[in-house]
Structures are given as C-alpha cells and as structure tokens.
Amino acid sequence: MNDIAFEFVQQLGAELSAGNLKLPAFPDVAVRVKEVLESDDVSADKVAKVVGSDPVLSARLLKVANSNFANRSGAQIKDLRTAIARLGYDLAYSTAVSIALEQIMDSKSVGPIRAQLKSLWQHSVNVSAIAYMIAKKHSSINPDEAMLAGLLHDIGKYYIYTRAKDHPELFDDEARMDELLKTWHTGIGHAILEAWHFSDDIANTASDHDDLERVLLGKADVTDVVTTANLCAYWENLGEEFDWSRVTAAQRLNLDHDAIESILEASTEEIQSIMRALGC
Template sequence: MNNVAEQWNEQAFIEELLSDLESGRLVLPTLPDVALRVRDAVEDENASASNIAKAVSTDAALSARLLQVANSPLYRPRTPVDNLQTAIARLGQKQIQNLVISLVMQQMFQATDEVLEVRLRGLWEHNVEVAAICHVLASAIPVLQSDQALMAGLVHDIGILPILVRAEEVHELLDHPELLDSVTSKLHTQIGAHILKQWSFPETLVHVVQEHENMAYDHDGNADYTDLVIVANLKSHAGTDHALASVDWSGVSAFERLGLDTEMEVIIMDENLGQVEEIQEMLGG
C-alpha cells in the first residue's frame, strides 16, 4: 500500500479532475428528458395529474414502477391503483417528482466493472437510507418539508459518482479503497454542487451538497436541510468504517437546531425504523 501511495500522485489527480470539471471535460451525470418533463409539469402553476401523467407515460418502465409504489403497503391502498392519474393523486405531485428522480438516479449507479459496481451499489443504498431518515425526521420539524428533505438525502453524495467513473481509468484507485476514499472525501462536495447547479436544482439543495460533511456547520435561526442531512448522514455511517463514524455527535450543533440530543435521535429512529425501511424499499434501496 505504501509503495502504491508513493508512486501515485493524489494531488496531481485531484488537480486534473478539478481542471476537467471547470473546463467541462469531466463527464457529469445528466437527468433524462423524462425527469425534466416531470419536473416542469410539477412546477407549472397550472399543474394537473393529467399533465404529469402524460410526462411520465413516455417511459413505460417508470410508469410501471410508479404504479407499483402506489399499490405498495407504504400507501395502504383500499383499492388497487391501475392508472397513472390515480397514482399521482394518491402519491402527490412532489412525491411523484421525487420518485421519478430517484428511479432515474438509481440507473446512474451502475457499472460493468465488478469492483466499481459493488461500490456504486453501496453508495446508492447509503443515499437511500439518508433520504429515508431525512424524510422521517423532517415530518416532526415544522419548518422543514418531508419531500424536500427526502430529495436532499438522495442527492447529498451525487458528487462521488463522476469520481468513481473516472476511477475506472486509474487502477491504483479501484485496487486501493483507501486512496479512493481520500480523493472522494476531498472532492465530492464541490463536484456535487456543480452537478446540482447544472440540473437547475434549488440553491437550498446545492448548499446541502456543499456543507453536509462540515461538522462545524453553524448558522442562526431555524434548522435547515443541511442540518438535517448532517444528522442523517452521521446516523447512516454510525458503526461503519467511514471516517464520519468516529465523529463525536455532542459537538455537532445541527442536533441542537433540529431540537434533538444524540440519545433522543437514536430513540426517534428506533421508533420509526419500520417507516424508514418502507421508504428505503420504495426508493429501491
């Protein structure tokens, strides 16, 4: 490991990656047309279930998945849902938007390289877990919306994706996880913010991506979505070998702004474990 680390120049790799990011040479994930059409339909002030259904129906696999979710135990339907308009009415427009983006994002986290595929799958499962925790915690916090919280959790680590794709070209990175972890920890928040700006996501979510691993993050006023993702991310990494697993939660001010102490957060999550798991299943995690 030491010999590899000595031979491989991490700083040169980082500088090249950032240069490619700024020049547009770095391959970044893009949202498919169907996701953009659904987002436009939902954000239209005259949005209707019919318009949204029309946007979704252009993708047969996506349509089938949304119907499956609408009929899942999470929504406990009394009668089967057999058409998109009814599914949209049952799930809600914002939830449909979140599900569509979740489903198209899931397709991004795939690779032909076996080592990379395992890592991407683990990353997707982590994103889904953080999204589910965010959704549950936000439901008890009046100033935060559960739908927005879920999306914040889903995209918080999107910046790791282009790094892993580039890593396919650098055997030292794929063969030595410690090197790859070091690079991703230094770059993924900056790259992730760049991606969300390209996707025209709200500045609130761009801020989440930029700051979610900043344990010194502090601000006046009410809790925000960055506070929420910081806490959910810590919860997800607890008990793993991730660097954040060693963080002393008592020193993280996000807990206080969310009205949680560390023991209370554990209790809340234990009580809502079933709901977290249902949301994870819904999102494909």
C-alpha cells in the same frame, strides 16, 4: 500520494475550477417530469401523461403509492393519476429522480465500479428515507424535499468513481480512494446539481452535509436534516460515545442521541418501506 493519485487530483481540480465537469446526462424522463411540474398549468393528468411514457417510472410510482408509508388505508391504487394525486408532485418527482439516479449508476459503462456504485446507491436511498422521517417527525422541513436532498447528497462521489475507473490503480488503495472522495465529492456534487438546475437548497446540501460544525443563523434547514440523516446511516458504527452535541445540525433540530435513537426505532418499518419503494 503517488504520481497517479496526484495527477488525478490535479485533473479533478482543473475540471471543477474551469466549470468543465464531464457531466452525465440527466435521464430524459426526469427532465420532462420536472418541466411539467414547473409549468403554470400543471395537473395530475399532465404529470401522469409524462410518467406513463416510461414503463419503469410508471411501475415505480405505483409501487411507491401503494407502499405502507404512502398508503395508510391499504386500498390499492391502480392508475397513475390517482397515484400522483395521493403522493403529491414533490414525492412524485423524488420518485422520478430515484429512477434517474438508478439508471445512471447502473449503466453498462460503469463496468468495474458497479459494486461501489451499488453501495453508494443503497446508502443514498437509506439517507433519503431517514431524512424523510426526521423531517416529518421532528422539523418544519418539507419531508419530500428532505427525501430528494438525501437521494442527491453524494452525487459528487458518483462523478469521482466514474472518472477514476480509467485509473484502476486508484482502487488498489482503499484509504487513498476514501480520502479522494471525502476531499472532492462535496464541491463536485454542488457543481453537478447546479448544472442540473436543482434549487440552491438542494445543491447546498451536496456541498455542506459533511460539515458537522456548519454555522447557520436562524432555524434548521434541509441540509441539517440530511447531515443528521447521513450520520444516522452509520448509526451502528458511531456507537454510544459519539458526541452529538458537536453536530450543529442536530443542535438546530433539537436532537440528541436519545431523541435520534427514538426516531430511528419508531420509524424502522417506515424507513424500510421507503427504501423498498425506491428500489432497494
């Protein structure tokens, strides 16, 4: 590790240990949607009022509500209240989060790392779509929670990329950058999601999704779904020889290679529909 990489690692470690991460602000509309959903008198009308204040979110929510995976009847939904009633509050919030993350990752300040963030965004949406289908078809986990966790599982990588853009030399060595991401993104992701007041279950997904031998007493949880979905996103690279029996998340979900392949093949259209609806 050269001096620049060593200095950067020291900086990351100090920021994480001190709880002094330079967090991006979570976009206001997502915060307001979260606040109204957590209120005692939440209603579709109140959620629609907040959503309606943001044209981009309004359009995305209607797009999701009219997508193949959310609207089997095919009857077009034209108003926000009906869209929210159709999707439910959890999926409506996941849609708001997808917009928020897209805005963060597409801000003017990202400059030279735009390509990396675009790839990261596409991967996150892919994992969220696969997680939704695994939860829906092969677990008792709430599919909407799995989708949200999938969207957020790699948020720590976003932080590392944005901090590293001031050290362009780090991007000259792809292997070195990959090692930095692998080592630091889980702990940083957990800290960010805690600071953004997401649930412990969602924050734990950020910290634990890369632990293929994670020990958990009891039944499968949302981290297991995202761990499995994250691996599935690299399905073509894993190959037939990948040993799913060593992935404790897959074991708790009672999934082996053939079962996972079956889910992915049967869900191809729905996964693509979710990804299109979320902006990919």
